[in-house]
Amino acid sequence: xxxxxxxxxxxxxxxxxxxxxxxxxxxxxxxxxxxxxxxxxxxxxxxxxxxxxxxxxxxxxxxxxxxxxxxxxxxxxxxxxxxxxxxxxxxxxxxxxxxxxxxxxxxxxxxxxxx
Amino acid sequence: xxxxxxxxxxxxxxxxxxxxxxxxxxxxxxxxxxxxxxxxxxxxxxxxxxxxxxxxxxxxxxxxxxxxxxxxxxxxxxxxxxxxxxxxxxxxxxxxxxxxxxxxxxxxxxxx
Numbered sequence: 001x002x003x004x005x006x007x008x009x010x011x012x013x014x015x016x017x018x019x020x021x022x023x024x025x026x027x028x029x030x031x032x033x034x035x036x037x038x039x040x041x042x043x044x045x046x047x048x049x050x051x052x053x054x055x056x057x058x059x060x061x062x063x064x065x066x067x068x069x070x071x072x073x074x075x076x077x078x079x080x081x082x083x084x085x086x087x088x089x090x091x092x093x094x095x096x097x098x099x100x101x102x103x104x105x106x107x108x109x110x111x112x113x114x115x
Numbered sequence: 116x117x118x119x120x121x122x123x124x125x126x127x128x129x130x131x132x133x134x135x136x137x138x139x140x141x142x143x144x145x146x147x148x149x150x151x152x153x154x155x156x157x158x159x160x161x162x163x164x165x166x167x168x169x170x171x172x173x174x175x176x177x178x179x180x181x182x183x184x185x186x187x188x189x190x191x192x193x194x195x196x197x198x199x200x201x202x203x204x205x206x207x208x209x210x211x212x213x214x215x216x217x218x219x220x221x222x223x224x225x226x227x
Contacts, residue, residue, distance in 0.1 A: 031213060042218065104213045106158030106159045107163065
């Protein structure tokens with residue numbers, strides 16, 4: 001069964017450092033997403049990406065965040081200068097097709113710890 | 116997107132049906148009801164979705180009331196592996212992207 005894969009599973013970084021979280025979406029999917037979940041809190045939408053550009057972003061997704069699809073398979077989330085409050089699980093997701101009622105498939109997440 | 120209301124927690128005996136309710140009284144005509152679950156800290160997992168008709172797949176059944184103001188997710192024979200947080204999400208159709216706005220969900224505990 002096709003799946004979304006994320007690397008690394010756990011990343012520890014120092015405050016102020018840049019991090020790049022990587023995702024390989026399901027191959028024939030067209031829409032890509034990043035979500036985050038701070039420990040003990042809700043899953044929060046960050047950004048959606050379609051046709052090589054951001055289609056929607058939340059208030060959380062400020063200038064410190066960026067997304068990129070550098071090649072045909074990878075989808076990355078970059079945090080330029082990490083803060084302690086960026087510590088969270090980050091989930092990548094993808095959904096397919098042109099239909100409006102397609103489901104999103106999530107990866108297993110990257111746990112980011114900022115120290 | 117319409118807001119949903121779910122009980123914070125529920126228990127279910129192993130092997131019995133788990134019935135998880137969701138209220139979405141402000142749902143509009145073109146909004147779908149989606150159910151996802153999250154086992155421990157894993158990525159959310161899609162379960163089922165529907166617009167107005169009842170739906171069934173290999174994982175669950177979704178019963179939507181005629182006025183569409185509430186729905187029930189049914190796991191017909193709950194197992195210990197079904198212990199998870201279950202999210203009912205109402206999603207506006209009309210856009211291609213499947214942006215999901217999660218609430219706090221229902222924590223289902225399946226008891227041996």
